[in-house]
Amino acid sequence: MKKNLTRKDFLVNASKAAVGVTAVAGVTNLITTATAKGNTKITPWPWPYAELDPEIVRIQAHNYYWNEKDCCSGTFGGISATLATELGEPWTNLPMEIMLFGRGGGVGWGILCGCLNGGAALISLVTPKADSASLISELWGWYTQAELPTEQANQAAIDGKYLVHNFDGDLPQNISGSPLCHASVTEWCIAASKKVGDVERKERCARVTGDVAAKTVELLNAWYKQSFTPTYSDPANVVACLSCHGSAALNNVMTKMDCQPCHGDDPHATQSVELINKSASTFNLSQNYPNPFNPSTRIRFSVPLTEKVRLEVYDIQGKLIKTLVDYDLYQPGSYEVTWDGLDNRGSMVASGIYFAKMHAGKFAQTKKMSLVK
Numbered sequence: 001m002k003k004n005l006t007r008k009d010f011l012v013n014a015s016k017a018a019v020g021v022t023a024v025a026g027v028t029n030l031i032t033t034a035t036a037k038g039n040t041k042i043t044p045w046p047w048p049y050a051e052l053d054p055e056i057v058r059i060q061a062h063n064y065y066w067n068e069k070d071c072c073s074g075t076f077g078g079i080s081a082t083l084a085t086e087l088g089e090p091w092t093n094l095p096m097e098i099m100l101f102g103r104g105g106g107v108g109w110g111i112l113c114g115c116l117n118g119g120a121a122l123i124s125l126v127t128p129k130a131d132s133a134s135l136i137s138e139l140w141g142w143y144t145q146a147e148l149p150t151e152q153a154n155q156a157a158i159d160g161k162y163l164v165h166n167f168d169g170d171l172p173q174n175i176s177g178s179p180l181c182h183a184s185v186t187e188w189c190i191a192a193s194k195k196v197g198d199v200e201r202k203e204r205c206a207r208v209t210g211d212v213a214a215k216t217v218e219l220l221n222a223w224y225k226q227s228f229t230p231t232y233s234d235p236a237n238v239v240a241c242l243s244c245h246g247s248a249a250l251n252n253v254m255t256k257m258d259c260q261p262c263h264g265d266d267p268h269a270t271q272s273v274e275l276i277n278k279s280a281s282t283f284n285l286s287q288n289y290p291n292p293f294n295p296s297t298r299i300r301f302s303v304p305l306t307e308k309v310r311l312e313v314y315d316i317q318g319k320l321i322k323t324l325v326d327y328d329l330y331q332p333g334s335y336e337v338t339w340d341g342l343d344n345r346g347s348m349v350a351s352g353i354y355f356a357k358m359h360a361g362k363f364a365q366t367k368k369m370s371l372v373k
């Protein structure tokens with residue numbers, strides 16, 4: 001009768017085998033397989049790596065992209081299949097299809113570029129945790145700042161070096177500034193005047209697949225030869241934002257992505273609030289004036305006691321458009337704030353119905369406003 005191997009059996013057997021081999025070889029970092037049960041081979045992590053030729057990997061990755069593996073498995077497989085040729089086991093037992101989920105930034109969700117996901121998975125498989133973050137940051141940081149596809153990628157097409165020839169011409173390059181698949185693909189489409197479904201866009205992603213696979217191997221080769229030195233550091237504008245948001249001061253943001261494309265140039269732009277009258281008998285939100293308005297309107301509110309006030313503009317779908325007063329403490333009185341028709345990102349909003357909503361303690365009131373251009 002076949003007995004299932006328990007987790008405990010596995011750990012005991014694996015460590016026994018590991019101890020044995022360590023004693024013989026006199027090394028602590030095992031690049032070997034241990035036998036768990038019968039012929040079951042267990043390969044300790046990190047997996048073995050061998051120096052590879054980035055240009056061979058580039059051609060493989062490009063080829064896999066076009067052969068149903070797409071960007072993420074294409075990048076991963078371009079490297080893992082080359083390692084299988086060089087080293088055999090365990091690489092021969094790992095289907096590159098494990099990374100298929102990452103295509104299109106995660107089955108078309110456009111989140112993390114699949115090439116970056118595939119390259120990072122490979123790095124995580126062959127390097128210890130202490131080293132992988134700086135290698136991955138180097139890869140991802142390079143990607144956000146590089147002209148893609150690279151010159152080498154375009155030249156390989158012009159020289160007829162790829163195995164698939166759906167489009168062999170030169171392709172426009174762009175710097176996306178972001179590790180997001182969506183930003184990268186859409187910005188490139190705009191730069192190249194192409195549609196997502198065009199063969200040039202697909203070939204562009206195939207070349208980027210080759211680029212990221214080649215870059216991953218370049219970094220891993222340097223790491224393997226113990227000559228890897230990180231060059232990527234967070235850009236100054238990100239460091240500036242994180243000095244408050246990423247540190248003890250606020251500690252509410254965890255990202256290395258450039259904040260500006262999503263939050264605009266001046267995320268803290270606050271409206272100046274004017275004191276009109278030093279006393280008030282009730283909580284109140286007055287009708288804005290002028291109304292209808294274009295492009296700006298004034299909104300008055302009053303608080304009879306010291307209270308934290310929130311005053312926001314919502315659109316007709318209930319989406320927050322603009323924060324005019326952000327939980328600030330107000331002394332008793334009447335106040336006036338001007339809404340200039342800009343949203344939180346600094347863009348002018350369209351004509352339509354908007355709602356001013358005031359909250360102060362348990363008090364809440366809404367006024368309908370109409371922007372007519």
Ligand code: HEC
Nearest residue numbers: 237240241242243244245250259260263267268323326344
């Ligand atoms: C000097 C410290 C400091 C720096 C530097 C800083 N922030 Fe802030 N940020 C704040 C504080 C304080 C708030 C308000 C927090 C709250 O109300 O919870 C805030 C709020 C925000 C908000 C929310 C805005 C809103 O409408 O409530 C965003 C978005 C934001 N910051 C983005 C950024 C970005 C992007 C940068 C870099 C360009 C940046 N911050 C730099 C302190 C800072």
Ligand code: HEC
Nearest residue numbers: 180238241242245252253255256257258259260261262263
């Ligand atoms: C890919 C887009 C993106 C990037 C890049 C990004 N953010 Fe955000 N951030 C968002 C979204 C979406 C929210 C959710 C709230 C919203 O809709 O504003 C958010 C929320 C926030 C909030 C809370 C906002 C609030 O209303 O209180 C802060 C603060 C913030 N981000 C700061 C930063 C900082 C600092 C950076 C750069 C280091 C950054 N973000 C990078 C998209 C982004």
